[in-house]
Amino acid sequence: MSVRTIVEDENLVVFQASGRITAEEAIVAITNHFASTRSKFALWDLTRASLSAVNHDEFQSVAVAGASFGEVRGAGAKTAIVARTELNALLLKAIAARFEAAGSSFELRVFGDLKAARAWLRASN
Numbered sequence: 001m002s003v004r005t006i007v008e009d010e011n012l013v014v015f016q017a018s019g020r021i022t023a024e025e026a027i028v029a030i031t032n033h034f035a036s037t038r039s040k041f042a043l044w045d046l047t048r049a050s051l052s053a054v055n056h057d058e059f060q061s062v063a064v065a066g067a068s069f070g071e072v073r074g075a076g077a078k079t080a081i082v083a084r085t086e087l088n089a090l091l092l093k094a095i096a097a098r099f100e101a102a103g104s105s106f107e108l109r110v111f112g113d114l115k116a117a118r119a120w121l122r123a124s125n
Helices: 023-034 055-069 086-101 116-123
Strands: 002-008 012-020 041-050 078-082 107-111
Touching: 002 023, 012 107, 023 055, 023 107, 041 086, 041 116, 055 086, 078 086, 078 116, 086 107
Parallel strands: 012 041, 041 078, 078 107
Antiparallel strands: 002 012
16 A cells, blocks of 8 residues: 655665555665665565565566665665564565575565564664
8 A cells, every 4th residue: 555765864764564565566665765865774664564465476576676776775785674464474585585586686684573673784784
């Protein structure tokens, strides 16, 4: 339904999603932000979202869109994705595998809570 982009500081962007989000919404958020802003760290907050509207082929499209901005983000870039439901966690692991297969130059991890995700990102600063 909605992806809100919040730039918390020069190195961290938070993509806060709610409702049933689509691959197109994720791609638009990624493209709109990284085309104009260089954020080394990204946090996808999917704690109030569902990925059930995203099909297998669309996962590849999201992975390619995200991986295409790896160089823009710079060395040591990381993305943390937070999901609270088991279904979302499984789907996100599939997305993480797609990012790796698409040649992403940044690390991506899936977390069950925001605090752990933020700690992992902050450990890089």
